[in-house]
Amino acid sequence: MNNDTDRENATKATARIAAVRASLECPVCLQEFQAEAGKRVPKLLPCTHTICWTCVSKLPRCHQRRFRCPECKSQFSEDQRKKLPNNVSVIRVLDAFSTDAGTKGLRCEVHDGAPLQVFCTDCNNMVCYECAFLHHRSHDVQKPESMDPRVYEQREEVVRKLLARSCQKVEKLVAIEKTIDDAVNNVSDLGVAARIHVEDEYRERVRKLTEHRDELLNQIASIGERRTSYLKRTKEEISRTLSSVTEVQESASACLERRSRTKILCHEQQLRHKIRKTQSLTQSLELTLEGTRLELVPPQPSQVSACRLGEVVAEWRTPLHVFGRHGAAAGELAS
DSSP, X not given: OHHHHHHHHHHHHHHHHHHXXXXXXXXXXXXXXXXXXXXXXXXXXXXXXXXXXXXXXXXXXXXXXXXXXXXXXXXXXXHHHHTOXXXXXXXXXXXXXXXXXXXXXXXXXXXXXXXXXXXXXXXXXXXXXXXXXXXXXXXXXXXXXXXXXXXXXXXXXXXXXXXXXXXXXHHHHHHXXXXXXXXXXXXXXHHHHHHHHHHHHHHHHHHHHHHXXXXXXXXXXXXXXXXXXXXXXXXXXXXXXXXXXXXXXXXXHHHHHHTOHHHHHHHHHHHHHHHHHHHHHHHHHHHHHHGGGXXXXXXXXXXXXXXXXXXXXXXXXXXXXXXXXXXXXXXXXXO
């Protein structure tokens, strides 16, 4: 019963090996890949499909001088085609199945690659004649063709079981490779999504900053217009005051020349009133104009931000608050 089960497992293992070998063929030309550098070396496309270098070199150009994967039709550029990496996973599996790899185990590693010609039943190993003479002299050493059939069948079953285990290992390795390919594609998709998000966020912030800048520039222009209007009205008031004082001064000077006592006494009262008014206006304007001596230093480009722009407008608005503390005209402007 156990022998039947083992034979069934061995048959399944043989079928798995055939399936694995089929996956080691180029899907375009159906030729087996070559592990060594050559025309049939497996090349990994950007879409993670694998075809041999010969078929890669024969791919026709499509739109905008690009190439298309024969499996999924995804496109890649000429630069990508020149830098296609070898599919290392496929090459490793090829090495495991290659004839050269198998013949290494048929040569003695102790005696310069001497052929393994006899089997030691005590050690369960094939050995060369020199090893049999030097190291296995007291063991049961037989030639394969003269072995007891029952011993040979036992060794054959062991080989079948080992073959089945090796097929399981290969299947796991292929599954891991597929998982890695899926992870690579996932990383690529996440990277594209992240770049799109960054670009959208950048454009949105630039839009908001531009709107904020325009709003602040309009505020600065409005404040400047109101300040200029106030200064002009203040200058007109000074002109009227000067004209009134000058008129009284000229009249008083004429009275002094004519020595008119009545008019001189009247002009004394007028001059006192004009001096008090002029002194009050002068003091008010000196305090008011002191606030206009603010030096506004433009910020460096690297220091400009929404917060800094707000500070600039606040500094530009400062003289208006100073005006508001002195004089009725300043109060009108501040409002």
